[in-house]
Amino acid sequence: MNIMNQKGEHALHAVIVPTPAQGHVNALMNLAQLLAIRGVFVTFVNTEWIHERVVEASKKGKSLVSKDNLELEQQGWRIRFLSIPDGLPPNHGRTSNGAELMVSLQKLGPALEDLLSSAQGKSPSFPPITFIVTDAFMSCTEQVATNMSVPRVIFWPLCAAASVSQCYANFLVSEGFIPVNVSEAKNPEKLIICLPGNIPPLKPTDLLSFYRAQDPSDILFKAFLYESQKQSKGDYILVNTFEELEGKDAVTALSLNGSPALAIGPLFLSNFLEGRDSCSSLWEEEECCLTWLDMQQPGSVIYVSFGSIAVKSEQQLEQVALGLEGSGQPFLWVLRLDIAEGQAAILPEGFEERTKKRALFVRWAPQAKVLAHASVGLFLTHSGWNSTLESMSMGVPVVGFPYFGDQFLNCRFAKEVWKIGLDFEDVDLDDQKVVMKEEVEGVLRRMMSTPEGKKMRDNVLRLKESAAKAVLPGGSSFLNLNTFVKDMTMSKGLQSKNETM
Structure with missing residues (x-):
């Protein structure tokens, strides 16, 4: 079937493949919406484990995904959701055993290609696939794109500086910066200044935490070096940042082969500002917390969330609790059921009773809505990139408590x-x-009641304004995304021409 868009052009069809983790899925779900709004058909491929959790969490809330309707047609959008086994047993602790998960994901190419081929005839309203948008950490898509003769678009879910450090990881090995020697982090002579992109000098501890393993045969260490090799093999590069934050050069540095590279973030923000709900949470969001926030004073609440993966010791959670109590501020605390070393948190005796008039505890929260609320004045965060982007986009300063991955760089920056x-x-x-x-x-x-804290609030409000300008019509990220779609259209036109010759 020869499907055309409203302008009479061959319709674009993007396959989007995220890494199976909350932050990666969220970012690419937002991109799926932005592409769909621009007339692109989208096939979104989650692992079965992620898809089932998203469906379950969305039963009581709004979501683009449902068990019974895997094809979404809304305001002219066409988004199709498919899922694929990740190769691990059902009871495998995926997020707690990242090494086995990474190795398994690297082997998914043949199964992914079979899935896409078999799905082609099941949705006749969808045109042939024209390009694949792959999370930068899903190397399995390289051979799939090659076999299907479509462009492979690499999507970086990290900030540009962290992405550059990962993209050049094998180079950093040759220069002696990897494996990371943590003891050298405070030595100014050990700053990493050899990377391109005009990014700020990096400390050894700014590199992905997986490179701290001193044994180069460590499975996760080797897996991320392998991903680094494949991250240079793309036909186009998209980054979830904005030019006004990190500059064009940092984004361009991710193109090792001369392919176009564009900043298109913060991806969630235009959807959020325009009221489009892109919920793809792995947990049911407790929106009752918004009502509680309505009853608090402007700028008074400390929002506490350590993300979807980070765990803390019981001792550390106890100290955080007592520090929050001592601050005298109202607080909203997201306490996942597995936050305390895989178990539910046990808070200090009498803590909840002592703080009940100024505290609320939830299992999961609609984070962007929380950060946008006028009563929230500070975010105590694990410093994941999505959380960092959301906080600066909503004008909320942060206290960082990083756990792993790129969070150390985000926190320091x-x-x-x-x-x-x-x-x-x-x-x-x-x-x-x-x-x-x-x-x-x-x-x-210091953050809530000193001139130092006020200065940081002023700084983040300026970033909030820059982020909004970037994603709204006429802004840098808005125009860059339009450029990307136009380039994919031209690529499709050339492909169609070649197929008829």
Whole structure:
């Protein structure tokens, strides 16, 4: 079937393949909507484990995904959801055993290609696939794109600086920066200044935490170096950042072969500002917390969330709790059922009773809506990139408490480069360190009630304005996404011409 769009052009059909983790799925779900709005057909491929969790979490809320309707037609959009086994047993602790998950994902290419081929005839309203948008950490898509003769578009879910450090990881091995020597993090002579893109000098601990393994045969260490090799093999590069934050050069540095590279973020923001719900949470969101926020004073609430994967020791959660109590501020705390080393948190005796008039605890929250609420004045965060983008986009300063991956870089940049927050001393050097209640309380008070904190609030409000301008019509990210769609259309036109010759 020869499907045309409203302008009489061959319709574009994007396959989107995220890494099976909350932050990666969320970012690419937002991109799926933005492409669909621009007339692109989208096939979104989750692993079965992720898809089932998204469906279950969405039963009581709005979502693009449902068990019974895997094809979505809304305001002219066409988004199709498919799922694929990840190769692991049902009871496998995926997020707690990242090494086995990464190795399994690297082998999914043949199954992904079979899935796409078999799906082609099941949705006659969908045109042939014209390009694949792949999470930068899904190397399995390389051979699929080659076999299907379609462009492979690499999507970076990290900030540009973290993406550059990962893209050049094998180079950093040759230069002696990987494996990372944490003890050199405070040595100014060990700053990494050899990377392109005019990114700020990096400390050894800014590199992905997986490179701290001193044994190069470590499975996760090897897996990320392998991904680095494949991350240079793309026909187009998209990055979830905005030019006004990190500059064009940092994004361009991700193109090792001369392919176009564009900043198109913050991806969630235009959907959020225009009221499009793109819920793809792995947990049911408790929107009752918004009603509670309505009853608090403007700028008074500390929002606490350590993301979807980070875990803390019981001792650390106890110290965070006591620090929050000592701050005197109202707080909204997201406590996942597996937050305390895989178990539910046990808070200090009497803590909930003592703070009940100014505290609310939820299992999961609609984070963008929370951060946009006028009563929220600070975000105590794990410093994931999605959370960092959401916080700056809503004008909320941060206190960073990183756990793994790129979070250490995001945390330091928030403090030292963008100057929108603080962190706790030496948490980037020692993942076993327990931050005591006195330090927690002190940092929270500095952010909430000192001139230093006010300056950071002023800084983040300026970033909020820049982020909104970037994603709205006429802004840098808005125009870059339009350019990408136009380039894919031209690529499709050339492909169609070649097929008829």
